[in-house]
Amino acid sequence: MRTAVSSGIMKRKNRTRSLIREFFTMEILFLLFCVQIFVGTGFTYRVPSDIPAAVLQDQDFEMETREIRLLEVVVINITCQLISSGNGYTYPVSSNIPSAVLQDLDCEQAWYRKAPGNGSELEYLSDGQLRENGTKHELLVDATRKNITISECIELHHNVTCHGSDQKFQHMYQVIKSTTSAPYDSPETQTRLICTGWIVSVIVFVVVVLILIWRFRQREDLPD
Secondary structure (H helix, E strand, O other): OHHHHHHHHHHHHHHHHHHHHHHHHHHHHHHHHHHHHHHOOOOOOOOOOOOOHHHHHOOOOOOOOOOOOOOOEEEEEEOHHHHEEOOEEEEEOOOOOOHHHHHOOOEEEEEEEEOOOOOOOEEEEEOOOOOOOOOOOOOEEEEOOOEEEEOOOOOEEEEEEEOOOOEEEEEEEEEOOOOOOOOOOOHHHHHHHHHHHHHHHHHHHHHHHHHHHHHHHHHHHOOO
C-alpha cells in the first residue's frame, strides 16, 4: 500500500516538474524575443549581381560600406497657446536632438511649412539662422539654432542633416485644438513600452505560479 502511495506521489511530482520545465521554456523564449526587439536584428547585404566576379577578385577593387540610419519622423503635438510668444509663435527644437548636433557646423537645419494649395509640397522657411541685411520669408520673425519664431500658428517640419556622420533627424510639429499637449512617442519607443509591459506581467505571473507550486508541493509532502 505504501509503495503504491509513494509511486503516485512520485508520478505527481514528476508531472509537476515537467509542467514547470515547459512553462519556463516558454517564458525564456518570450524573453529572448523581447531582447531581440530591444537590441535589434542583423541584416545581410548581398553584392549586386551585375558586378562581375573578376572585379570582386581584383586586388585594386575596393568597396565602401556605410552605415545608414533609417529616417524616423517624430510627430510633436503642440497648441497655439503653448507656443505663443510676444511677437509670434516660437517652435523649440526637439529635445531628442543632442545639443552637440545643433552646435556642429557640419549639421544643417531646415524649417518648412506646407506650401499654399493642397499642402502636398513643403515650402522652405529658414535654416535656423537670421542674417542681417538678408532676405527672409514673410512669416519668419526670428530664428536660432534652438528655435524658430513665425507670425502664424501652423504645422511645421524641421529637418537636421549631418553630412559627416550621416545622422538625420526629422520632426513634424502638428497643431492640435486641445489645451493640453499630447505626449508623443516614436514607433520604436512604443514597441519597447509594450514589450516592457509584457515582461512585467510575465514576471508577476511567474511569481504567482511559483507560490502556487510551492504550496502544492508542501501539501503533497504532508503525511496522509
